[in-house]
Amino acid sequence: MRKKTKYDYGDCEICGTQMQERLIKQDFWIRGELIIVEDVPAGVCPRCGEKVVKADVGQLIMKLIKNSERIAKSPRISVPTIKFDIEEAKV
Numbered sequence: 001m002r003k004k005t006k007y008d009y010g011d012c013e014i015c016g017t018q019m020q021e022r023l024i025k026q027d028f029w030i031r032g033e034l035i036i037v038e039d040v041p042a043g044v045c046p047r048c049g050e051k052v053v054k055a056d057v058g059q060l061i062m063k064l065i066k067n068s069e070r071i072a073k074s075p076r077i078s079v080p081t082i083k084f085d086i087e088e089a090k091v
């Protein structure tokens, strides 16, 4: 029997390491707007960084990011925006 105190995320699909529970930031693009959800409980692979979110947590996030009133009231951050420039990348 597995212990029931914490959700068992199992092993990483990529490298087979036991996943550990962490609070992560997840980003979503909703109607052209970048939305970041903080403190999302997720299983994170300590080796390769692979992340998994439980289905019920995923559903809650979907609810949160569909709430446009809540989004309107949320704090905003600015992010660097870089234009893809193939000439510059070659230098």
Ligand SMILES: [Zn+2]
Binding pocket: 012, 013, 014, 015, 016, 017, 045, 046, 047, 048, 049, 050
């Ligand atoms: Zn891994």
